[in-house]
Amino acid sequence: MPADAGQRARFADREGFLAWAFLLPTIVYLTALVLAPFGLTVAFAFSRSTSEAPSYRFGGLRAFREIFGDHVFWRSLLDTLALTGVAIAAVVILGTVVANVLLADFRFRRTVRALVLLPWTTPVALSAISWRWLLGSPGSPVDRLLLHGDSPLARTPSAAVAVAAVQVWRLTPLAAVIVMAGLTSIPRGVWDAALLDGAGFWRRLLGVTIPLTLPVTAVAALVTAAVTFADMGVVRVLTGGGPRDSTQVLPVLAYLRGVEGGDIGTGAATALFLFPLFVAGVFVVLRVMRRGS
Amino acid sequence: MNGLAARTAAREMDRQRRLATLQHVLLRATVYAGAVITALICAAPFLWGLVSAFADGSSPTTEHVRFLFHSTPFATFVLNTLIVGGLVVAVTLALALPAAYALSRLNRAWGTRVAVAILIVSLVPSPLLFLSLSRVVATLGMADSIWSLVLVYPTVTVPVSVWLLAGFLRAVPVDIEEQAMVDGHSRLGAFVRVVAPSILPGVAAVVVLTFTLAAGEFTYALTFVWSGARMPVSTGLAARLGDGDPMLWRSVQSGAVFVALPLALACGLFLDRFVAALASGSQTD
Numbered sequence: 212m213p214a215d216a217g218q219r220a221r222f223a224d225r226e227g228f229l230a231w232a233f234l235l236p237t238i239v240y241l242t243a244l245v246l247a248p249f250g251l252t253v254a255f256a257f258s259r260s261t262s263e264a265p266s267y268r269f270g271g272l273r274a275f276r277e278i279f280g281d282h283v284f285w286r287s288l289l290d291t292l293a294l295t296g297v298a299i300a301a302v303v304i305l306g307t308v309v310a311n312v313l314l315a316d317f318r319f320r321r322t323v324r325a326l327v328l329l330p331w332t333t334p335v336a337l338s339a340i341s342w343r344w345l346l347g348s349p350g351s352p353v354d355r356l357l358l359h360g361d362s363p364l365a366r367t368p369s370a371a372v373a374v375a376a377v378q379v380w381r382l383t384p385l386a387a388v389i390v391m392a393g394l395t396s397i398p399r400g401v402w403d404a405a406l407l408d409g410a411g412f413w414r415r416l417l418g419v420t421i422p423l424t425l426p427v428t429a430v431a432a433l434v435t436a437a438v439t440f441a442d443m444g445v446v447r448v449l450t451g452g453g454p455r456d457s458t459q460v461l462p463v464l465a466y467l468r469g470v471e472g473g474d475i476g477t478g479a480a481t482a483l484f485l486f487p488l489f490v491a492g493v494f495v496v497l498r499v500m501r502r503g504s
Numbered sequence: 505m506n507g508l509a510a511r512t513a514a515r516e517m518d519r520q521r522r523l524a525t526l527q528h529v530l531l532r533a534t535v536y537a538g539a540v541i542t543a544l545i546c547a548a549p550f551l552w553g554l555v556s557a558f559a560d561g562s563s564p565t566t567e568h569v570r571f572l573f574h575s576t577p578f579a580t581f582v583l584n585t586l587i588v589g590g591l592v593v594a595v596t597l598a599l600a601l602p603a604a605y606a607l608s609r610l611n612r613a614w615g616t617r618v619a620v621a622i623l624i625v626s627l628v629p630s631p632l633l634f635l636s637l638s639r640v641v642a643t644l645g646m647a648d649s650i651w652s653l654v655l656v657y658p659t660v661t662v663p664v665s666v667w668l669l670a671g672f673l674r675a676v677p678v679d680i681e682e683q684a685m686v687d688g689h690s691r692l693g694a695f696v697r698v699v700a701p702s703i704l705p706g707v708a709a710v711v712v713l714t715f716t717l718a719a720g721e722f723t724y725a726l727t728f729v730w731s732g733a734r735m736p737v738s739t740g741l742a743a744r745l746g747d748g749d750p751m752l753w754r755s756v757q758s759g760a761v762f763v764a765l766p767l768a769l770a771c772g773l774f775l776d777r778f779v780a781a782l783a784s785g786s787q788t789d
Contacts, residue, residue, distance in 0.1 A: 229691070230610035233602035234618060237662060240599060241625050244637070244659045249628060251636035265639060312538040319539075325772035326543040329550060332771045333764035334720035334738040341549035341760050344556070344753055351552060384546065388775065392782030427782075433627075441629030444722035448742050462631035462723065469635045470727055482631045492627050500620060 255479035262473040274480035278468075287459040288484060291440055294375055294460065295488065298439040299432045301379045306386025306431055314391055331384040335444030342377050343449050367457050370450050374458050377445050382438060386431040393427025394420075426499050433495050440488050461485055550764055553757030572755035580733050581740035582763070585719050588650050588736055592657040592718040593711050599662050600710070604669035605695065609678070619670070626663030630723045633659075638727050652728040653736065657721060661714040668713070671781040672706030673699070706781065709774035716767050737763055 259270035278284040313324060330338060346353050347362035354362070363369035401423070405415050443462045446452055452459035452467075461484055469478015544551075557568045572578045607619050637656055638647070646652040676699055684694035700707075725739040735743060741756050 226610045230606040230615075233606035233610070237599045237603040237622070237666065238618075241622070241659065241662065244640070244656060245625050245628055245633065248633045248636035248640060251639070252632055255635060265642075308538070309542055312535065312542055315535045315539070317532075317535050317539055321772065323539045323543045324775055325768050326547045328771050328775065329546050329764055329768045332716050332720070332767040333550075333760070334722070336722050336738050336742045337760040337763055338549060340742055340756060341553045344757055345549045345552045348556070348753065351556070380545070388778055389782060392779045395779060396783040437627050437629065441631055441723075443631070443726065444738075447722075447726070462629070465631050465635070466723075466727065470638070475635055475639075479635050482635065485629050485631055489627060489629055489632070493624050496620070496623060496627070 252479045252482060255475050256483050258476045258479075260475040262470070262475060265475065270476055274474075274476040277477050278480050283456045283459055283464065284481060286456055287461050287464045287481075290371070290458060291460045291462075291485075291488075294378065295436050295440045297375050298378050298382065299435050301375075302382045302386045302435040303428060303432050305379065305383045306435075307390050307428070309383055309387035310390035310394060313387060314394060327384050327387070329384075330381045335381065335442065336448050338381060339377060339445050339448035342373070342380075346373055364450055365454055367454060370454060371458050374446055374449055377449060378439055378442065381445070382435050385438075386435055389427055389431040389434065390424065393424040396427075397423050426502060429495060429499050433492055433499075436488070437492055440485060550761050553761050557754050557758035557761070568751070568754040569758045571751065572759050576744055576752070576755060576759075577733050577740065578737075578755075578759050581735055581737040584650050584734065584740070585736040585738070585763075588653045588657070589715040589718045591654045592661060593714045595654065595658045596661045596665050596714045597707070597711070599658060600665035600669055601707075603662075603666045604673055605699075607666065608670040608673040609681075619667075622663045622666055626660070626667075630660070634723050634727045637724065641728050646728075648729055648731050648734060650729065650734060650736065653718075653721070653725060656724050656728070657718045660721060661717050664717070665710045665714060668710050668778075668781045669703070669706065671784045672703045675780075675784055676702050705774075705777060709777040709781070712770045712774050713778070716771055719763070719767065 254267065256274055257270060257272070259268045259273060260266065309327060313327060317323075343364065345351050347364050348354065357363070363373055397420070401419055402415070405419050410418060440460075441462060443460075443466060446458055446460050446463050447466075450458045452463055461481060465478045465482040468481055469475050472478070558564055558566070560567070603622075607615050641647050641652040641655070644652075644655070646655060680698055680702075681694050684698045685691060689697060719736070720738055722738050725736050729735050729739070732740070732743070737759075741759055744752065744756065
């Protein structure tokens with residue numbers, strides 16, 4: 212007996228050590244390349260650093276004064292918020308529809324599943340190139356539909372609609388996979404019980420499906436938001452922010468100011484306005500986790 | 505009288521059966537229509553890309569594809585992406601496997617808090633980091649080289665992989681691991697001999713996902729690598745389109761399809777696994 216207890220104690224000690232040894236590399240890596248750079252971005256937002264003179268020089272609120280006086284910044288802020296909102300709503304609804312389609316049983320299921328994954332697995336810049344070609348090239352189906360008028364990417368409301376549509380197209384499969392997980396984890400018994408009670412389609416939808424898949428739907432919405440407001444690829448490749456900055460978003464503007472324009476301070480200050488969106492995302496994560504446990 | 509009732513009942517049953525058949529046919533038709541429409545919308549830009557890359561007017565041609573491989577650095581871009589993707593997969597597994605094991609098996613009081621912190625880190629948007637990280641990359645002498653991407657991409661792939669792998673590990677019964685330890689294997693031996701083989705399909709799924717994320721990343725690739733032949737395919741193809749030559753556009757379309765199809769097929773193979781991992785994650789946490 213004592214031998215057994217001693218072994219167990221040694222084992223427990225080793226587990227504590229092992230847990231740390233196994234987690235430490237990941238924690239160190241993520242601290243060095245996510246947390247520390249984030250702190251540096253905050254510091255850069257209050258600096259006069261440029262790419263010619265990248266060493267840190269404190270600049271107070273200089274960068275913020277500059278971006279507040281820039282109408283493109285306000286335009287980008289609004290566009291980023293609107294785009295994220297539209298994407299969440301459309302992706303959650305379409306993702307639920309696609310999830311149900313993918314869970315249904317039919318022939319050529321594998322082929323359809325691979326095709327449905329295309330928008331999400333293809334590098335964003337490449338699918339944006341393909342969409343630009345489909346929407347803007349002479350002789351394309353869209354061009355013929357519009358009777359060879361201007362490309363929808365060169366006009367004002369349609370360019371913004373195209374950016375939102377491509378973003379929704381790209382993220383719907385990801386949301387569908389997440390919702391599929393939620394639907395498959397509903398225990399079969401719950402359905403049968405609802406059926407036995409004589410619950411109709413709407414009653415089952417509102418009383419069983421929606422409440423049980425709500426956490427997973429929240430996760431789908433969160434992932435959609437996080438990817439949409441951080442994305443540079445669609446706007447940069449599809450419209451370049453145009454026509455006349457009408458589709459500009461914060462990440463691309465931060466790149467234009469901070470990298471192409473060489474003003475690191477202004478670029479960092481611009482990017483910092485994505486932080487509230489990130490905090491909102493963290494809030495949702497913590498709410499979902501608490502509800503789950 | 506009795507005969508009439510029986511006949512009415514038979515007719516009623518017949519009607520019901522026909523109704524059920526009709527309902528069934530309608531439901532199947534809806535499913536198929538939904539599947540076809542979804543697949544078409546998802547593949548639309550690539551279908552048009554294929555048509556315009558291989559058809560010249562009405563006659564088929566391979567001219568644009570030959571142009572892509574001979575006169576553009578497409579093959580170099582793809583090679584760069586393969587190297588970056590392969591190395592990122594290796595780094596990601598080296599970091600995420602032990603971390604996932606610690607979180608799912610070595611029950612610590614702080615385990616859940618660390619897991620949530622890792623999840624939150626994965627939500628930090630890359631635009632908040634790329635300006636600082638480009639300073640870090642420059643300081644380390646990795647500017648304008650694919651090594652910068654190998655260094656930075658695991659910030660995107662490690663958190664996701666830790667979560668998925670922890671889900672797969674939780675699905676392996678602890679008993680079989682304990683049995684192996686009772687049989688005289690060390691904890692490490694039990695992991696290598698018993699646990700690792702049973703999560704191998706899950707690891708394969710994580711490998712495919714990590715590679716797909718690395719191949720698709722845009723922000724860091726755009727910021728850190730600017731010389732033509734050093735770019736990965738995600739930024740390289742877009743950068744070649746500056747002059748708007750329609751010939752080049754057609755070639756680039758075929759390039760996009762060559763990259764898109766293998767990634768979608770590989771991820772399609774593991775779709776059920778991703779769904780299972782997500783489902784188990786949503787239940788246990």
